Amino acid sequence: MSVTSPPSDWHRSLAAAIRDPHVLLKSLGLSADLLPAARDAGELFPLMVPTSFRDRMESGNPNDPLLRQVLPIVEEHAESPGFVVDAVGDSASKRAPGLLHKYHGRALLVTTGSCAVHCRYCFRRSYPYHEEPRTLDDWAPAFDVLHEDTSIREIILSGGDPLMLTEVRLDDLLTRCEAVPHLSRVRIHSRLPIVLPDRVNQELIDRLRASRLTPIMVVHANHPHEIVDDCAESLRELVESGITTLNQAVLLKGVNDSVDALAGLSERLVDLGVIPYYLHQLDRVRGAAHFEVSDERALELMAELRRLLPGYAVPQLVREISGELHKVPLV
Template sequence: MITASPTSRLSPPSRGWREIWRESITDAGELLAAVGLAHRTDLLPPDDAGFPLRVPRGFVARMRQGDPADPLLLQVLPRALEHEAAEGYSVDAVGDMAARAGHGVLHKYDGRALLIASGSCAVNCRYCFRRHFPYAEEIAAAAQWREALAHVRADTSIREVILSGGDPLSLATHKLEELTEGLADLPQVIRLRIHTRLPVVLPERVDDAFTAWLADLPLQKVVVLHANHANEFDATVDAACARLRGAGATLLNQAVLLRGVNDEVGALAALGERAFAAGVLPYYLHQLDKVQGAAHYEVDDDRALWLMEALRARLPGYLVPRLVRELQGDPAKRPIADFAR
């Protein structure tokens, strides 16, 4: 049985989360050396394929020493395969640009508006579907969120505002306060959903100021974490999750099915169990968004469906995520089973 760490709160950090973030590893050779693979420069491409490496040292510490197939390392290490062209892969894998409804606002689904809150992430995952997104031109937080708030105000059907990015928690808490002060005047909005990887890769971000802001929000609060492997959880992540729950947030996890990372029944079962032990309910398992540079992570639909069948036989239903794919123009995420009919 997988249990969460008995730690219930983060110890007060000696340094702020921004300082810890600034110390992230940004050089592939340094990353290999940190995990005992300094001699494996053959693993690296000649350049970063237009997508810089960035990974916090606390996340690196969870990687297995001397293992080039470590599932956390494989998510962040640049590889020569990123340069290979693949049919059906593009720079805008899910039609973000076609869904623009204002500066930094994407409106794909009824009742929900997604705000590109920031272009920054604490970790650059190599499979990221927005690795080519023009963040410099599309940040909702610009100008105190005015254009984004105007769009939400004008559409009274919007009941949920979703913060994405980049990573919205890369913003200072006072910038998040600017948004929610504006939302307070919009009675149709009842829920704030935050999609973030920071509590997993940089749990120090869930500090006193952030949790106080979250606890005070007069909205339903959902925090969707992005963890793909059980090894991403440790005592610091458990503590960050406890603080988020203590601030009144419902915690969900969505993962991406990635070849070599979690495309085994045991890995997916362990992820579901470990997330739930930290108070996080499995939500979605995404088939890979077909973004240019990530084709080597793809798992075919037949194997994905087999994995889900095996997972349902092993776990209680509430620990089994929904296997889905996002397609441009669809009114919702599409269950992969629909493709098999």
């Protein structure tokens, strides 16, 4: 398959992303009554939605599952016991600026604080990105650790969203990773193939395929309505280029806490060759309590998924617990 998008297209799509709740609500024909809360909660974590993602929402539906993921609402101000700023123990796992190390054999680079979409449930919505490296020189201590620790075989590029990096900066970081002799894989955690599909262009695919590290793309879609049109095409391009592509979803009340939504998500993913990898229980980050689904309900949903889907289409239901040595499966 040929991929024809010139590299600059995604920058234009990003520049056109919606940042004003008024514009989002008006474009969907929704009541201005939602605006004050959206502006208010947007002070905590601003609204950001690419137009491609907005185009997949249903006009006139304030409960659209894609809209609910991105529209700031008054519930984000609620103080809920157990919901904290650093929900997954990122600060305790930092080994150098920008380098988190939680699990055996793999480490994670916080490559940027930028994202193309602002997910209201994001576990890093209050992450201190300003403390992380900005220039290439700032990355030196992190790469010193990576060179010294031969137990690390896989590097995860995360953020924020690592595909928000310019082509030049992404190439620089990949080149530095490739120079660490004991690394064998690079994993990219990105929501851009879902929300800003232009980002999956030939230059990106060529760079990843040229790497001496085995590339693994982990995308993040939560609802089957996300995986249509240009998004489906971007996933198909990744898969057909030979890059192992996995999806991780978050179980979200009012978004995908139904058998239809979860089964539909898995069906669309596997039809495109994407492996449904994880279904995460919500990370208990401050401002996101209204998205939480009980463990009991989550397990009921999983039982139904196992009944309806082939085993390879059933994601693993997991929770990240600060200090644990791996994601914890819920059974």
